[in-house]
Amino acid sequence: MAKIGVEQSLTNIQQALREQGHDVIELRQNTDAEGCDCCVVTGLDSNVMGMSDVSTQGSVIEANGLSAEEVCRQVEDKVNQ
Template identity: 35%
Template sequence: MKKRVLIEDSLTEVSQYLSKKGLNVSNLNKNNLNSCDVIVVSGQDSNIMGISNIEIEKPVINARGKTSDDIYNQIVETLK
């Protein structure tokens, strides 16, 4: 089964890269936060989707300063 990754809308290139690597990638929104294996955020804001006190039970990867390949490798390591 493919691992499901939620990703912020601003990370289009990363999203395309992860899809090509075989991951099931969807856009991150308030309604699907817990229906994934991992979440990738841009790191531009200190909160997710404008909510600073949100609690997420899934691993969150900060994409700031990382290449698409770095993010992919971090997802693989996180989901081992």
């Protein structure tokens, strides 16, 4: 399965993705995202300064307002593209 980076505060999403067989990496720093097929973030630290440093070529999913099931569905869609 895919290697998915998930922010550490999203434990319910981490567990749901593990149950689907994904290799889940807990994101703590920008460098943790390297090599991930997809990353799931809370969206609370959105780009306030208008600057960005790309640390992964994978898709980024903002989990704010989504259930774990909805996030898992989006991850599957992104990984299977």
